[in-house]
Amino acid sequence: MALLTLDRPAKTFTPPADFRPDRRTPGQVIARVALYVGLSVASAAILLPFVWMVISSLKTNNQVFTVPIQWIPDPVVWSNYVDIWATSNMTTWIRNTLILSVGVTFLQVFTGSFAAYGFSKMRFPGRDVLFLAYVGTIAVPWQAYMIPQYIILSRAGLSNTLWSILVLQAFGAFGVFLMKQYYDSIPEELSEAARIDGLSEYSIWRRIVVPLSGPALATLVLLTFVNTWNDYLGPLIYLRDRDLWTIQIGLNSFASQYNTEHALIMTGSVISVLPIAIIFLAGQRYFVQGIATAGLKG
């Protein structure tokens, strides 16, 4: 996926209409300052729970939940960040989670964006019903059909292997739905022109539609990655062996009914958020104008 987008790095960037660095009136300057102040205050408020996570990761266990909340840890337990690597299999958990997240994301993006073309650009009988069936399955709570699904997968010998999570998450309806909606906003004229030039539907998908879908693909990659990364119930049901645990399952093993390592859980949570934040920041550059179509529509 990344390759596809990298082949054609964001085309010549046209600045959004309201961005004019050279002609700012004092009013605009004030508005801009107000915007930054507002955004900064809102950011601080939004990040409060995350700040609590970080602070809690620096406490001793029995200091995490107190009345009132202790905002400054005393003593500051930096050793939690060392202990978590020493006392647990954090490395294995991260490796498994990474394998799953990358694998699921790859399959979901590939099969999802491929299938979406069938739903968006091809017309054939039964298409809409099939599409509704896809969307419909999203509406069923997973706990309700978890057991029938588990029976099927364990009959196939896949339970207690990483494959189970991989095949389970990779073919979900979410990616198909997301990509289909995005393709819908790509003007039909583009593909028509390509058809006249003699391109097959597969070539149109690969050479025209996919390259235009940078923002949607970036969104799908990010959301699939995050959801697989943070999934708890799936790995809980399917993975037993310690060697197969993901971060979420691993962190939960610090919590037992009688004694919970709250501080270590928070330490692990902070560590586990970091890769996502980095990927998110890196993915920003794909959120740029993808389709220059005015000429066609005109």
Place this chain on the structure above:
Amino acid sequence: MATLSAAPPRRRTRRPGARLRRRNTFIGWTFILPNFIGFATLTLVPVLILFYLGFTSWNAFGAAEWVGLANYERLLNDRTFHRVLFNTLYYAAFHIPLTLGAALGLALLLNRKMRGVAFFRTVAFFPYITSIVAIAVVWNMLFSAETGPINQFLGLFGFDDLPGWTVSTTWAMPAVIIVGTWREMGYFMLLFLAGLQTVPTELHEAARVDGASSWQRFLNVTLPCLRPTTFFVTVMLTIESFKILDLILVMTNGGPGISTTVLAQYVFRKGFQENDFGYASAVALVLFFICISVTVVQFLANKRRER
């Protein structure tokens, strides 16, 4: 569903049309198939089994016993289920528009070239990836009836009968709605951001030249171009709202009493806790039919506007 399938393809009698349609069908399926194979065996089949289970009494072990409509008759008289259904509708009715508005607003605000925009977008997304335990603790502290900043703030305006928020049967649901919106706005903002990239700048320019105000441009350029995304976001948001579970579990655990117990929680309770998987399946099917009806309505409305 029948009307839907009948709508799009127009019946033609000419042979070449039929051949073209066959070819299109074939090509269409080759696109869908790689995903569909996995989807059908791992998701669709279990869901169809669930449809069957809704008409049985099943304890997860061994064969299910057919009981016809008994589960649904029981649903009709189950007053707890009615309350749980009401709670879910209550949550959805407020959470959907609030999140939609907040997410779209954030997306518009952060869809511009400015210094630090990547940072602010990341911040907006952070609630979605922050540990849910941390979210519950901090928000519960903010909502705390006697010492919480929210009530102190309200107190400044002279309100004296301050709400008890998460420990009050009246105010627990509004509290959960607020936190739910706060948590998910960044997620849906991202989807809107992707959609906004499809809005051609040239159209904005042309409208600006014609003297349209920014509000008019939003109404007449941005919104129409955003329609496929809006449809996607609304459907996903609807479904996710009706399926809300984890946030409720950590914030209130469905309490006090059953004032914030929702359908997904009831499914789990009846199934895994009370070992009544047949009844749990019936509850899940009710949830499914609500979601699918809302989706079909949106689908049809969307189709009509596209024309």
Place this chain on the structure above:
Amino acid sequence: MKRKIMSTAAAIAAAALVLSACGGDSDDSGTTNGNGDASGGDDAAPVTITFAGWSLATTPEFETLVEAFEAENEDITVEIVEYADGDDYDTQMITDLAGGTAPDVYPLKNLNHFFTYQDGGQLVDVSDVAAELGEEVSGVDAYVIDGATYAVPYRQDAWFIYYNMDLFEAAGVDQPDGSWTWDDYADAAEALTEGLAGTETPATGAYQHSWQSTLQGFATAQSPGADFLSGDWEYFVPYYERVLEMQDNGSLVSYSTVTTNSLSYQAQFGTQQAAMTVMGSWYIATLLAEQDSGDADDFAWGIAPAPQYDSSTTDQPVTFGDPTGLGINSAVEGDELEAAKRFVAFAAGEQAGEALAGIGITPAASTEAVTEAFFNLEGMPMDDLSQFAFSTHDVRPENTVDANNAALQNILGDAHSSIMSGSESPQDGIDEAMRRASDEVNN
């Protein structure tokens, strides 16, 4: 066309259901992972059985049992399969049993899910094992259904008062003497709160955790004539009234504060925020470990019998606690079944009991040797009252082995949060729960 789709769907569903139905009943050897060559016919051939345990890193009891057993039975290897703790354990186990991937021997965390598994035909009849067990093993009766026994207990927890001797002294309040009723407990809590108010670290007199068990477990075990399954729950009302009064006069941190701040009893008692708390016997091992690691403060503490309904039961104090049992997967047969039976019989016995007591677990087998092993733990209080509380009591199970138990417990759980948060008065909350019980469960 619509009809065609529907009928195809129905066919697929039916086919898959047949599959799933087989899944539950089939008893081929596929159910036991990783013991491929274990089923030889030879008697002396080594056998491997699998055994479920949860949170192995923090719960050493499973490894302790296995080590003690393997030392005695060299021909049998027991492999532990790790599960999650809490409710997740049963979620995983139900799924595994349904999918035919569950281990040979699995613990029954509480009596509620014991019924689920037994009713679903997932447990082997182990009446023969139970018949061999001695008098000293308590809790076996809980696993009898229609005359047959389907599991044997290896562990029997009970609830006590934990109290901080230093804080009692600081407040100038008399320590428990083993004769307390709930009213005595409430009075002491109030006196403690007042006495500690002026000290450097004002602690509350008592701490009550948010679980419904902390109140309902006692009420059902102690109230004369209480019949949990009947749904006639008037007997809860006085218990609730008392605890609400304790909240109001400040001797307890309020329920709302406990839930909204996710307070833990380990932190509240262990860091001396409360002078006493009622809690289960598992907390002994945790408290010892936390005092050792520095997570908990260093203070003198003891255990006392649970407060009683009235003074008539102080010789043999009535308390509650579900036994924890071991059951055998009904898919197991042949040599593995024999090995599994030997393992569960061993786990219930005195030898395993001493090993468990050595790591702070209260075993089902209660003998003098067990009590001695328990009180030999480093840091254990040595006073007579603690020994009396530990060894002498009448433990009633918290859950009833019945199809309706789970639904009734859930209804009472709702009532608990409603009453404790002050949303409803005890009488109204219990009335509502009784109405729901008769509408939804006992109809």
